[in-house]
Amino acid sequence: EAGVAQSPRYKIIEKRQSVAFWCNPISGHATLYWYQQILGQGPKLLIQFQNNGVVDDSQLPKDRFSAERLKGVDSTLKIQPAKLEDSAVYLCASMLRRGEKLFFGSGTQLSVL
Amino acid sequence: RKEVEQDPGPFNVPEGATVAFNCTYSNSASQSFFWYRQDCRKEPKLLMSVYSSGNEDGRFTAQLNRASQYISLLIRDSKLSDSATYLCVVKNGNNRLAFGKGNQVVVIP
Numbered sequence: 485e486a487g488v489a490q491s492p493r494y495k496i497i498e499k500r501q502s503v504a505f506w507c508n509p510i511s512g513h514a515t516l517y518w519y520q521q522i523l524g525q526g527p528k529l530l531i532q533f534q535n536n537g538v539v540d541d542s543q544l545p546k547d548r549f550s551a552e553r554l555k556g557v558d559s560t561l562k563i564q565p566a567k568l569e570d571s572a573v574y575l576c577a578s579m580l581r582r583g584e585k586l587f588f589g590s591g592t593q594l595s596v597l
Numbered sequence: 598r599k600e601v602e603q604d605p606g607p608f609n610v611p612e613g614a615t616v617a618f619n620c621t622y623s624n625s626a627s628q629s630f631f632w633y634r635q636d637c638r639k640e641p642k643l644l645m646s647v648y649s650s651g652n653e654d655g656r657f658t659a660q661l662n663r664a665s666q667y668i669s670l671l672i673r674d675s676k677l678s679d680s681a682t683y684l685c686v687v688k689n690g691n692n693r694l695a696f697g698k699g700n701q702v703v704v705i706p
Contacts (some may be wrong), residue, residue: 515692517694519696524605524698525698525699526601526603526684526696526697526698526699527641527684527696528696529693529694529695529696532691532692532693534691534692539691539692539693540691540693575640575641579692581692583692584629584631584646584688585643586633586641586643586686586694588640588641588642589640590639590640591640
């Protein structure tokens with residue numbers, strides 16, 4: 485079974501630049517999550533989709549972060565403009581609609597210089 | 598109060614010893630509970646679900662105390678390969694999953 489695919493694996497940018505991450509969840513998984521994990525912290529939920537609708541984006545810094553899941557399958561997360569404190573691993577995860585187990589991708593490690 | 602709270606540690610454990618740690622959660626209506634394991638520079642992976650009656654998987658035992666709003670994980674006969682961060686996860690309505698900071702376990706030879 486194919487897992488959650490994320491790209492790129494690493495990204496280095498300068499502050500005020502823009503960056504985008506891509507995620508393809510496991511086929512059939514209706515729920516998709518983007519988490520931000522800063523070193524030494526647990527994953528923090530940024531946004532949760534159910535199919536192509538947003539369920540929870542209460543912790544998404546909407547002045548600079550945006551995410552979409554237009555066809556209810558793959559998703560992109562964008563940061564524009566990036567700040568130093570955005571340096572983190574961005575994890576995408578998916579789950580069946582009535583599932584219990586969360587499947588994570590390998591993450592994108594972002595360094596903002 | 599944070600949704601999920603854990604003492605990050607580290608918990609330094611001699612090989613073969615037992616280690617236990619707790620996680621507290623703030624939402625009394627939380628539905629499901631899990632422990633995830635995260636190795637250094639890797640993504641989290643499900644270790645085990647936590648059931649109301651408590652459950653065991655080999656050397657790992659998980660328990661839930663709804664009255665006091667905490668869950669626990671106990672690792673018996675610790676192995677070097679158990680060194681990792683153990684993340685407490687709470688599922689609320691709408692499949693919303695909140696993570697704790699994690700308990701870092703270091704098993705020492």
